[in-house]
Amino acid sequence: MKTYLIKRLLQIIPTLLGITLITFLIIQLAPGNPAILRIQMAAQGQIGDAALSEQIVEDTKRLYGLDKPLPVQYALWVKRVFTFDFGNSYKDHRKVWDKIAERLPITIQLNLISIFLVYLIAIPCGVFSATRQGTLADRLLTLFFFFLYSLPSFWVAVLLIMLLGGGDFWDIFPVYGISSIGAEHFSFFPWLLDRIWHLILPVLCLTYGGLAYLSRLTRSNMLEVIREDYVRTARAKGLNERVVIFKHAFRNALLPIVTLLAFLLPAMFGGSIIIESIFSIPGMGQLGFEAVLSRDYPVIMAITTISALLTLVGLLLSDILYALLDPRIQLD
Numbered sequence: 001m002k003t004y005l006i007k008r009l010l011q012i013i014p015t016l017l018g019i020t021l022i023t024f025l026i027i028q029l030a031p032g033n034p035a036i037l038r039i040q041m042a043a044q045g046q047i048g049d050a051a052l053s054e055q056i057v058e059d060t061k062r063l064y065g066l067d068k069p070l071p072v073q074y075a076l077w078v079k080r081v082f083t084f085d086f087g088n089s090y091k092d093h094r095k096v097w098d099k100i101a102e103r104l105p106i107t108i109q110l111n112l113i114s115i116f117l118v119y120l121i122a123i124p125c126g127v128f129s130a131t132r133q134g135t136l137a138d139r140l141l142t143l144f145f146f147f148l149y150s151l152p153s154f155w156v157a158v159l160l161i162m163l164l165g166g167g168d169f170w171d172i173f174p175v176y177g178i179s180s181i182g183a184e185h186f187s188f189f190p191w192l193l194d195r196i197w198h199l200i201l202p203v204l205c206l207t208y209g210g211l212a213y214l215s216r217l218t219r220s221n222m223l224e225v226i227r228e229d230y231v232r233t234a235r236a237k238g239l240n241e242r243v244v245i246f247k248h249a250f251r252n253a254l255l256p257i258v259t260l261l262a263f264l265l266p267a268m269f270g271g272s273i274i275i276e277s278i279f280s281i282p283g284m285g286q287l288g289f290e291a292v293l294s295r296d297y298p299v300i301m302a303i304t305t306i307s308a309l310l311t312l313v314g315l316l317l318s319d320i321l322y323a324l325l326d327p328r329i330q331l332d
């Protein structure tokens with residue numbers, strides 16, 4: 001196990017470098033950069049005379065280090081990454097870590113609640129549906145979850161705002177931000193209730209798609225496992241059906257589900273661009289979207305690099321959990 005872990009940890013370094021290199025090149029190939037944006041602002045008369053645009057471009061390039069060759073820019077970026085210094089934002093010159101620290105707790109709140117609800121509801125529903133294959137309950141659950149899976153999250157978010165957020169019908173839930181004005185002065189329980197009330201609609205939009213997918217995945221895995229010989233043998237021994245399902249079948253059906261853990265960590269960090277934008281939630285998804293629009297390279301590279309690192313760590317955790325769930329898997 002130790003040898004395997006050391007090898008995988010060493011593999012993370014070149015993989016992460018490759019991801020950062022590809023991301024850096026894609027960003028450089030994308031049209032527009034901070035200097036060009038400054039030219040456009042100058043031409044529109046927002047920052048002085050347009051005749052000064054050339055000088056503005058040169059000053060901007062020197063300020064951001066864009067006047068250096070691309071290999072030098074990438075080398076400087078990698079050096080900062082390995083010292084955990086992502087530099088300053090091009091947009092407002094604040095430290096990238098400070099901007100991430102502001103947005104990350106909000107995104108973690110949203111995703112932790114959503115992931116908890118998805119697993120809490122989807123796995124029992126999937127097991128229930130698999131153990132009653134072909135029945136009316138199984139068909140209704142399958143139809144219901146396929147219906148949920150087909151609904152676009154942005155459409156559902158807009159529909160909920162119209163129905164429950166004071167759009168055209170009831171004004172029940174707030175649809176802006178995560179707290180009411182002045183909520184920081186509330187005592188703990190009023191503050192908590194206010195936060196929950198603001199998160200209901202965004203969490204609902206983040207949850208239903210994953211709920212449908214995970215439930216169907218659990219069902220298909222359980223159907224494969226309960227047909228295995230060892231499950232039939234356990235039943236032939238006279239074991240209780242609950243013991244057969246949850247002790248013998250369910251543990252092996254979890255293996256493909258564990259793979260999803262590789263994507264939970266980056267999802268918790270990256271956030272949801274669409275939902276956070278619709279509900280005006282200042283999370284990581286909105287930060288990344290704003291960084292792309294403003295060509296804020298340090299923020300884009302920071303979010304991409306950390307998301308890639310979390311994905312690689314998630315894959316490693318998935319392999320370890322595989323070995324714990326199935327003794328036949330030998331990581332050595």
